[in-house]
Every structure is written in structure tokens, then in C-alpha cells.
Amino acid sequence: MSMSADFSAWSQLTAQLLRERRWDEIDMEQLIEEVEDLGRSERNSIKSQLSRLLLHLLKWQYQPQRRSDSWLDSINDARTQIEDKIEDSPSLQSYPAEQLDAAYARARRRAANQTGLPLSTFPAVCPYAVADVLDEDFLPDNAS
Template sequence: MTTIQSTTTAITSLYEQDFYLWLQTNINLLKEGKFAEVDLENLLEELESMGRSDKNGLKSNLRVLLMHLLKYKYQPENQTNSWNYTIIEHRIRLRDTFKTSPSLYRFFEEIFNESYQDARELAAAETGLSIKVFPSESPFTVEEVLNADFLPAESEDSENME
């Protein structure tokens, strides 16, 4: 076995034993230009995983935000500071995501309607209201959802929806 193969094998086994040390070792190898010694297979897998993780986090934050906006609009009598906090928190998380990865905004727009459907289900489950209470199309625009000053007005029909 050559020295490079043995180094690569050692780094690959390090991946299973000490992830942080594996990461630092690969970073140093890349900085030193020792590309043949980098654990490329695991490194590529980790990079792909990071992209999926960012997308999943964005989708999760959007769902939670939409669900709370629905609850705010369709159960105004139950509004709490906790709901306001959650709305603010998830807007901040989305804003942070777009600061570090502006290209994810396009993904946000692509999944908006799908996430709204998920939020309808979650809102119905949490409030005990029928899913039919919540419109099949989002009553909120993308801009409103991200607008720190936007809170939905009470629905005219909210009193008759239980």
C-alpha cells in the first residue's frame, strides 16, 4: 500500500471515529493542496447532506410560521405571546437562512404552496378546527409571510368556524 493510500484509509476510518477531527484533517489537506489524500467520498456526501439539511430547515421554519399565522388569523381569541414569539423566531430563522444562502429564496418560493398545505394540516390538528376552515390557497403572500410588521387580521368568519 502506498503512503497516500494508507493516509487516505486512515482518514476514512477517522470519519467513523471522530467526525470533527476528520473534518479538520480534510480542511488542512485541502489547504496544503494534498488533494489525493482527501477523503473525497465522505466529503462529497457531507457537502450534499449540508444542502439537504438547509432545505429541510427552511421548509420546517416556513411550515411553523405559516401554521402560527393561520392560528393567529382563525383563532384570534386564543392569541398568546408565545404565538407572537414563534412568528418572530421563525421569520428571523428564515431571514438568517437567506443572508447566508440567498439562492435558497428560489427554493422558498417553490415550496411555499406545498408548505402551506402542510401548515393547514398542522393548524387543524393543533386548533381542533376542521381543515376546511383554512382556505385551500394561502391567504398570505410570500412578502407578507416574511414581513416583520405583518400580522394577519382576524378572519370575518372566524367566529362561526368551530
């Protein structure tokens, strides 16, 4: 059965074949790809949440007059999502630090687009330590 035809059916069949140790009937290449995709999906989720978190921290800092509960909700939700992924996969503990610069570059561009402020308003290098970014009590001060 082709995975592209019905992923759910393919995964159930593959699980059954694994349980029954029917190794020769398993599409090993597809199984390997799917397992690799699972790990990639976890990392992509952290990267996406980190970028969202940084975007809202920048907006919080550089547009204090527009601060809202929805920004706080986004900040807190992104932190929770990252924390949950790391709790589920402790090997990803250092991943936010590894991705901080790339996530910040995306967040910086998005902040400029969403606020209408010039890109140069926002520091070229992430002004926040990763520990602060992930700290549930951290919010940046107003831009000076």
C-alpha cells in the same frame, strides 16, 4: 477514517488535508456528500421555519381568542431564521416562494391538529402572499 465514526475528527482531518493539498488522501465521495448535505440543510431549515411560520399565522387568524405573546415570538423567530439563512445564502432568496405551497399544506394539517378545528376551516390554498408571510409587520386579520 470513517465519517460515521467521528464527524468532527473526519472534518478536521479533511480540512487539514485540503490545506496541505494532499488530494490523494481525501475521501472525495464523502466530501462531496457532505458539501451537498450542507446545501440541503440550509434549504430544509428554511422549509421548516416557513411551515412553523405559516402554522402560527393560521392559528393567529383562526383562533384570535387564543392569541399570545408566544405565538408572536414564534412568528418573529421563524421570520428571523429565514431572513438569516437568506442573508447567509442569497441564492436562496426565491426558495420560500418555491416552497410556500408545500409548507402551507403541512402547516394547514398541523393547524387542524393543534386547534381541534376541522381541516376544512383553513383555506385549501395558502391565503397569504409570500411577501406578507415574510414581512415582519404582517399579521392576518380574523377569519370571517
